[in-house]
Amino acid sequence: MDALTSLGNHNELLTKRDSKRSLWSGVGVAAIGLVTLFVIAIILFLIGTIILRGAPSVNLGFLSQPPLENMTAGGIWPQIRGTLLLIGGTFLIALPIGILGGIFLAEYAGSSRLIGLVRGLITSLAGTPSIIYALFGLAVFVLILKLNISVIAGWLTLATMALPVIVLSTEQALKAVPNSQIEAGYALGMTRWQVMSKVALPQAMPGIITGIILASGRAAGEAPPIIITAGIYFRTEKEMGFLELIRGATESLPLHITEGLR
Amino acid sequence: MNHSQGASINPAVNTTDEVIVSAKGLRVYYGDKEALKGIDFSITKLGVTALIGPSGCGKSTFLRTLNRMNDRIPGFRVTGNLIIEGENPYAKGVDLLELRRKVGMVFQKPNPFPKSIYENIAVGPRAHYGIRGSKLDQVVEEALNAAALWDEVKDDYKRKSGLSLSGGQQQRLCIARMLAVNPDIVLMDEPCSALDPISTGRIEELIVSLSQTKTVVIVTHNLQQAERVSSHTAFFMFGELVEAAPTEELFANPQRDATRDYVSGRFG
Structure with missing residues (x-):
């Protein structure tokens, strides 16, 4: 314990470290969540547009006739x-x-x-x-x-x-x-x-x-x-x-x- | 099981005087590097021969030279004399498949195929003996019994994947797979180094029981293991065979300084 006196009260340093870590962790998770939502939104928009505008035209006749x-x-x-x-x-x-x-x-x-x-x-x-x-x-x-x-x-x-x-x-x-x-x-x-x-x-x-x-x-x-x-x-x-x-x-x-x- | 004392599972192993593997002036090179520097060494039929020595000493190279597993390494060359069961495995026209049927191998890390337990074992006998159906079922069951795995897997060994077994069971499956082609010589390259002590104990019991009918050659880093299972021990260092003797003699009364330092744990 006495060997590292230059560290002083290291509990204080650890608390500081932990609050910093949890802040960055929160920012990271939020960023990943946002990006994920964005990607899902794009995919839903694409699939939705195709189905909504395309589905009425597709039927068995469309697929089987010239x-x-x-x-x-x-x-x-x-x-x-x-x-x-x-x-x-x-x-x-x-x-x-x-x-x-x-x-x-x-x-x-x-x-x-x-x-x-x-x-x-x-x-x-x-x-x-x-x-x-x-x-x-x-x-x-x-x-x-x-x-x-x-x-x-x-x-x-x-x-x-x-x-x-x-x-x-x-x-x-x-x-x-x-x-x-x-x-x-x-x-x-x-x-x-x-x-x-x-x-x-x-x-x-x-x-x-x-x-x-x-x-x-x-x-x-x-x-x-x-x-x-x-x-x-x-x-x-x-x-x-x-x-x-x-x-x-x-x-x-x-x-x-x-x-x-x- | 007692792992700290040597006498627990090592019975008076029945060895013979008949030489089954004989190397004279055996040299192995990987490119320019000489990995084995003229080995003179004979292994007698039945029993367990342990190869010990520090990392990079050539013991694994020697083992893998016996069934030509080193052939695939670029730059591998071998000179000198090697006779296994009366034949030189490096002679021209040698049937490599027959050599590997006679000389089976178990590796350091269990390497079952990602197939059912049954299929893992059936592969070998199918390829070598062309057997099918109920005859094959019989061979698979016998091999599982010989590897002391049958009781643990008999209910679902035809469906269950070999990879779903525990590490120790996987290694016994690999032993069963090797036994199913009925080799005379069994090579083991640190077969327990990836296993826990209990699984290790079971494999060691298996090694001793196998050695009643087959010649076992085992590479190990574990000196206690060598003492527990082997009848003969060979100490390798810097690509040379330093000393070979009956295991008790080599550990109790080593003739060379290097051997004494190694078996007493002073280096390694």
Whole structure:
């Protein structure tokens, strides 16, 4: 007790400290509360506006019928169908390649300079604006490969765009699996592939799915590549076989909304 | 359970003279660093061999060299002679999976898979023996019994996650998982360092009972633990094997100064 006489009556100092602390703590809690309320208010405003103004127009007919009377009446079924068709095909192409690519980078590629370069390129591709992919798709798939403006060209373009996101998120999710789990697998005499498929992949699945959701948002929502490589505002043919459907351009939600706003 | 005295659970462990692991001039490098500097050491069949020594002395490296768990570390190299059950595990064409089936391992921190208790144990026998159905059920139950976990989990081991068990139970689950592939040699890398004294006591009892039918090699920082469970003890320092002897001899009458200083608690 006597050793720290220079502190004097430290109880007084402690009281001062405590009142200061509780003041700042109160200010902090109040600030956080205010910000939270603000965010909730914005979300409620957005959802409320959409429901109040949109709900009266949405019914089964709107979702299941084609547009009528020069796009001013009827429904949006062809656009929904086109968008679903585009996403479905895109993921059929991008998912297997992307996930296998992520597995390769995480577990098999090692850390050579070449692999570092490849990883850097993939990262920058994941951040490349969609208009660049749109022009790439137009040049390569539509013009050079002569696929014309078609669903197939759209699939390939959108798959190119979704790939880097899927590869990177798969790689990161796999690398986040604890080493102790990987060692447990090897110590039991599992093969590299068994460790990957039975230990690492199941644990990485939530992270991989997050990546797929991000990629699908990008693929379905980015207007430029869809408009430039696969889009058509409307068409007159009514019934088509699947092959004709994918060889031709398709209606889609991004294009419909963009055109509708003109 | 009495943890302060050595004699409580260590019976006259039945060891044999048959050498099951033999190292001659074994050197291990991580890049330029020499982690094991020419180890000459034999381990006899059955019983428990404890590896003791200060941190960074090479005891874990030696243990993990036996089932080639160090292979994944970049820059790892091994030279010299190592024979396990008559075979050099580093020879060309060695079946790594078969080596790890024969030489099981339990780690410092319990690492069950985030699956049911049943699935944790079934993984190994499925991969190695291709068994399914009721035969597999039987193996799982036997492994849980051998790891003294059966009575605590028998009601819901097919549904309950391995991660929902306590730390000590998780470690016994990891032991059961290893036993289910029926190894001859059991490597344990500080298996109790993350556990409370009661769980530690149960694992130690388990180690002693396992050593009746399997060769156990355990790395431990706990000298009392080495005294309690092991039949032989090897003291490592600076990547060298300083002294190896029957445990009682090594603790009662160490031949080297460094060993005496370490076992008397003067450093470590």
